[in-house]
Amino acid sequence: MFQVKVYRFILSFVILVLGRFAVADLLPIDGLLSDLHSVLQDPLSQKLCPLKTNELIEYYSYLAEEHNVITKDGYNLTIFRCNSKSKSTYEKEVVVLHHGIVSSSDDYCVADPSHALAYVLAGASYDVWLSNARGNFYSRRHITLNPDEKQFWNFTWYQTALYDYPAIFDYVIQETNQSKVYSVGHSHGTYWRNDFS
Structure with a gap:
């Protein structure tokens, strides 16, 4: 039972890592950082974040x-x-x-x-x-x-x-x-x- 869970965890981890690399090549990182910066500058975000x-x-x-x-x-x-x-x-x-x-x-x-x-x-x-x-x-x-x-x-x-x-x-x-x-x-x-x- 324990061995099955370890294999399931390893398989999930491999899929997660491979998925991250595959998606990273498709995403415009500069655009994401710009969007994140805009959200963080938003007055409502600044009000809600510390709550x-x-x-x-x-x-x-x-x-x-x-x-x-x-x-x-x-x-x-x-x-x-x-x-x-x-x-x-x-x-x-x-x-x-x-x-x-x-x-x-x-x-x-x-x-x-x-x-x-x-x-x-x-x-x-x-x-x-x-x-x-x-x-x-x-x-x-x-x-x-x-x-x-x-x-x-x-x-x-x-x-x-x-x-x-x-x-x-x-x-x-x-x-x-x-x-x-x-x-x-x-x-x-x-x-x-x-x-x-």
Whole structure:
């Protein structure tokens, strides 16, 4: 089983690397850098960039909640809840959004409400929860370890799947009183599905 996962990881990595080189030859890098510079100079971008997930949610007039989840191995994860002000949270279907690697819950709510998945789902009457895996900006806490210590960072993606996601699901189920939770993940956010499906 472990050997199959290693081969799957190596194959995925090779496809990713080859894909990057193939695409790099087709893209006008100067144009991309110019576009990036324009976006960074935009006043709205400058206003939104320093905002945290809950502040982004509130900026776009949605209800935001911040919650803390403790994993079985002691990591303190910050997760956020996003709901529409115009719709009741009573008996909504629940969805948890998981970010990709080296990312955070911000990814699902940084764009405007017509494009950001968190707002689209909240507007469609879902009770939206945004997770953060151990070690990212929002989840650099532990009940005994310090993030400045090497031991804090002694974990793998496997521990994220084994401890973080089950703790998040259990917490969301308990908070919402729902027995069924939908999950959407990107990249690293889908890792739990590979081990538990």
